[in-house]
Amino acid sequence: MFLLLIGWALVLLLLALWSVLVMAAQALLSAALTHAGALGSGDWALPEVLTAWLPVPMAEWLAGTVETLTPQLQWLAGLLPSLAGATTLLAWVVWGLGALLLLLVGVAGHVAVALWRKSAASGAPRAMAA
Template sequence: MLYALSWFLSLGLLAFWSLACWGLYALTVWAMAGAGALAGGGAAMGAALWPAWATAWIPPQLTADLQAMLAAIGPMVQAALETVPMLAGAVSVLAWAIWGLGALLLLALAIGAHVLIAVLKSRKSRQPLPGATAAH
């Protein structure tokens, strides 16, 4: 039972790790796509501040303040944003590498837990029963 519980927990952690990596990858790709739109010029400045579904939840004054702030630091931001889309290919490789390292670590921990359970069970089975006398 302990083996099944440890493997179930390990596979659950792996699923959570995979979901977290996928979510961060999707967020990064979305941000890079937005950076490319922002590098397009002043007309595209408000295009990628946040997804369309979020506009109902964000006050218009906050939108105006953020657009004014972006306009004030425009030249520096635009120079940085022009280089971001070139890095988009590396994001996929980096996401897979990070996911793979985390998955290997979780697999190693699962195997370690399996071995630990086996060692503890073998120690427990080697102990004499209470009340039993040792033969000399």
């Protein structure tokens, strides 16, 4: 009985930790998406650190690609703040899948302890009747 309580307590602690992690990730992602619209009018040039390490033809190709895609990138950056509300739904889906997985782990642990106790009880010598 003690092992079952320990197992379920561990599952509940992991569920609490999972809940905090998902809430924190949702808050960070939502804040990042909310403020992403400020990038819409920025300069879409490649960083100098990146171009210093790339071969010249590849750096020129990337710079040309970014320059060509600038209108699409600006449109996407302007759209990102409106996607911030979807992070709540995403967080609930991810949390639900993780909680279901933890529940399955708890049930598996419960069954394993019950089977172990049953096998230990069947292997124990029985008292002989007089």
